[in-house]
Amino acid sequence: MTKTENQTNRAVFTTRLGAIATTVGSAVGLGNIWRFPYEAGTHGGGAFMLFYVVFIFLIGVPVLCSEFILGRSTRSNVFGALRKLAPAGKWHLVGYLGILSSLMILSFYSVIAGWTMEYCFQSAAGALDFASESEYHAHFDSFSSGNWRPVMWTVIFLLCNLLIVVRGVTKGIEKASNILTPLLFLMLLVFCVNSLMMPKAAEGLQFLFKPDFSKIDSGVILGALGQAFFTLSLGLGCMLTYGSYFNDRTRIGRSAMMTATLDTAVAILAGIIIFPAVFSFGMSPEAGPTLVFEVLPAIFHQLPGGVLWSAFFFFLLFLASLTSTISMSETNISFFVEECQMSRRKATFVSTSIVMFFGILCTLSFGCMSDVTIMGKTVFGLFDYATSNIFLPVGGFVFSIFVGWFLERRYLKTQMTNFGTVRFKPLPLLVFCLRYVCPVAILLVFLNSIGVI
Ligand code: TRP
Numbered sequence: 001m002t003k004t005e006n007q008t009n010r011a012v013f014t015t016r017l018g019a020i021a022t023t024v025g026s027a028v029g030l031g032n033i034w035r036f037p038y039e040a041g042t043h044g045g046g047a048f049m050l051f052y053v054v055f056i057f058l059i060g061v062p063v064l065c066s067e068f069i070l071g072r073s074t075r076s077n078v079f080g081a082l083r084k085l086a087p088a089g090k091w092h093l094v095g096y097l098g099i100l101s102s103l104m105i106l107s108f109y110s111v112i113a114g115w116t117m118e119y120c121f122q123s124a125a126g127a128l129d130f131a132s133e134s135e136y137h138a139h140f141d142s143f144s145s146g147n148w149r150p151v152m153w154t155v156i157f158l159l160c161n162l163l164i165v166v167r168g169v170t171k172g173i174e175k176a177s178n179i180l181t182p183l184l185f186l187m188l189l190v191f192c193v194n195s196l197m198m199p200k201a202a203e204g205l206q207f208l209f210k211p212d213f214s215k216i217d218s219g220v221i222l223g224a225l226g227q228a229f230f231t232l233s234l235g236l237g238c239m240l241t242y243g244s245y246f247n248d249r250t251r252i253g254r255s256a257m258m259t260a261t262l263d264t265a266v267a268i269l270a271g272i273i274i275f276p277a278v279f280s281f282g283m284s285p286e287a288g289p290t291l292v293f294e295v296l297p298a299i300f301h302q303l304p305g306g307v308l309w310s311a312f313f314f315f316l317l318f319l320a321s322l323t324s325t326i327s328m329s330e331t332n333i334s335f336f337v338e339e340c341q342m343s344r345r346k347a348t349f350v351s352t353s354i355v356m357f358f359g360i361l362c363t364l365s366f367g368c369m370s371d372v373t374i375m376g377k378t379v380f381g382l383f384d385y386a387t388s389n390i391f392l393p394v395g396g397f398v399f400s401i402f403v404g405w406f407l408e409r410r411y412l413k414t415q416m417t418n419f420g421t422v423r424f425k426p427l428p429l430l431v432f433c434l435r436y437v438c439p440v441a442i443l444l445v446f447l448n449s450i451g452v453i
Contacts, residue, residue, distance in 0.1 A: 010075055012247050019250045021178045022327075023233075023242055023259045028181060029324030030112050031231040032267040033317060034292050037274040041285035043223045044215030045207040045275070051216075051224035056264055059225070059441055060232045062433035063396040064239055064256040066403035069415045071243025072252070077334040078237025081244070086406065094398040095335070098236035101391040102331045103351070105236075107358035108383045109328070110161075113321035114153030114363070115293055116314045118143060123310035128297045133281040136298045140290055144366040154363045158356050161322060165329045166348040181323075184316040187309075188269040194303060195276040204276030207285060222449040225442070226388035231263055233324070235392030235399070238331045253416055253424050273299070289380075358383070389449075397442045404434030 013019045040048045074081040079095030086092070122128050130136055144150055195201060229235045246252070274292060277299045278285050287294060300310035329351060336347035358379075361369065365380035374382050403412065409431060416424040447453050 011245055013245050013250070017178070019242075019246050020255055020258060021181070022245075022323075023239065023255060024262050025181060025320075025323035026233045026238060026242060026327035027231060027259050027263040027324075028184075028266050029320045030109060030116075030317070031227075031233075031324070032263060033270045033320070034112055034289070035230060036227060036267040037270055038287070038289055038291045039223050039227050040208065040271060041275075041278070041291055042288060043220045044212055045285065046209055046211035047213065047215040047220050048224050048227075049208060049271070050211045051221055052227055053264065055225050055228035055441075056232065056260055058433065059396065059438050060228045060234060061256050061260050062430055062438055063229075063234050063400055064232055064259065065252055065416070065430060066399045066434055067234065067237065067240040068243035068246065068252040068256060069403055069407075069412060070399065071240040072246045072248075072250070073411070073415050075244050077244070077338050078240050078331065079335055079339050081237075081240060082402065086402070089406075091398065091402055091406070094395055095237060097391055098238075098395055099332050099335050101236040101387045101395070102238065102328045103354055104358065104383045104387050104391075105230075106325060106328050106351075106355045108362040108380050109321065109325060110154045110157050110355065110359045111150065111363045111366075111380065112289070113157045113318060113325065114150060114155075115144065116317045116321060117153050117157060118149060119293060119297065120311055120314035120318060123297070123300070123307055123314060126307055128310060129301065129307075130298075133283055133294070133298050137283075137294045140293045140297075144290065144293075145370070147364060147367040150363045150366065151360055154359045155356060157318075157321075157325075158352055158359060161325045161329060162348060162352045164322070165326055165333060166345060180316055180319050184320060185266065185269075187313055187316065188266065188273065191273045191299065191313075192269050195273045195299065198276045198280040200279035201276035203279040204274075205272070207279065208271045208275045218449040218451070221445055222389050225393055225445050226385075226390075229392035229396055230388045231267060232260060233327060235395035236328075236331060237395070238327050240399075241331045241334050242327060244334075249418060249421075251418065251422060251424075253426070253430070289384075393442050393446070397439055400434045400438035400442075404431060404436075404439075 013022065040052075070081045070085070074084045076084055077095075078098045079092050082092035082095060119128070128136075128139070130139065195204070198204075233239055243252075274295050275285065277295050281295070281298055283295060285291070296313070297310060300306040300313065303309050329348070332351050333344065333347045336342045336350060337344055340347075342350065362380040362383060365372075365378035370378060372378065377385060412431065413424070413427055414420070416427055416430065444453065
């Protein structure tokens with residue numbers, strides 16, 4: 001990514017592709033390929049899918065626009081943006097929740113990113129060669145429940161992330177991801193065709209796309225809302241921070257729509273790859289966080305040249321995770337630098353140390369700490385659940401109310417039309433969604449999940 005310094009000494013993306021590639025890089029990651037299939041699998045497939053897609057476009061896209069507007073118009077981090085626009089209000093307090101969420105998500109995200117690194121190496125070494133699906137399960141189980149190797153990978157992954165973000169500009173990785181993200185997409189397409197030819201493909205597709213209305217309950221709806229926020233990197237100010245690097249010609253509405261569409265396409269492809277295989281191999285879709293690590297290697301095993309496919313795929317997944325963790329780190333680092341007056345270097349070390357500590361606890365949730373539970377969840381489970389299903393939607397709720405009700409409509413218009421230089425027809429629709437649809441829908445989902453309705 002080419003960023004240059006503008007008058008205020010803040011970086012700006014210089015190209016349009018730059019802005020899109022970075023936001024897509026943030027959005028596309030483990031959320032699409034690891035989290036989406038496991039959430040859909042444990043929440044009844046089609047029923048979950050229905051709510052997920054509706055939430056992406058009805059809530060996700062407007063909230064994404066609101067984050068871009070807040071970021072670009074103030075050129076600040078999440079905390080600074082809200083304080084600049086409402087100096088007397090308490091709105092900026094939601095920034096603390098955002099920083100907390102970004103540290104918590106980074107902690108559990110690094111565990112899974114570490115798993116992808118291990119599986120990349122294991123594939124390349126030919127260690128993932130088993131005859132039956134149950135062996136894939138047993139193999140993954142013994143790796144993830146061991147203590148040392150997963151912890152080592154979590155730490156290595158965080159160090160990779162640190163090395164990139166400490167230098168501030170993310171040129172190398174962004175350039176690489178501009179090529180590799182499309183490549184990941186192509187690979188997914190190939191695997192998709194392969195899965196569609198499996199004996200029980202129809203059953204898998206039916207599970208994913210045919211809503212079984214009897215399965216809809218408050219957990220399904222809340223899970224879909226959380227997944228929509230998680231996968232679009234919404235609710236904690238991450239997209240706000242990236243928006244603050246947009247230049248004045250970046251079209252916010254288009255960027256938001258494009259990010260949401262590409263991100264959803266990747267998730268759906270992942271679903272089409274996983275579920276036909278799950279049913280054909282006689283596995284259970286409800287395996288939870290370990291699902292894709294048991295199914296994917298078994299799929300690759302059947303392909304000619306499976307070792308290479310597998311190693312390359314896990315490598316791409318590792319890179320996709322890295323572009324996502326960079327965006328999350330950027331959120332809290334820009335906060336530490338701009339609000340706590342730390343140097344970038346110090347901020348990066350502070351952030352990495354906190355995340356490493358909690359990341360190790362999350363890793364051990366699959367090993368020696370699997371019995372340590374809080375409210376029935378392991379540390380990993382709790383971090384995942386609390387951030388996605390509660391903190392991010394709360395953040396989105398505040399952003400939509402702030403932009404919809406507190407800012408003047410003219411302010412939104414200026415941003416959506418790039419200071420009147422381009423047209424943005426759906427402005428009334430955007431305002432309507434931000435004022436009514438998003439806050440009301442999020443509130444209803446919350447009330448529903450605590451049993452009020
Ligand atoms: N969206 C990313 C994914 O799907 C993860 C992510 C990056 C994220 N930045 C975020 C999630 C900010 C929530 C908030 O993998």
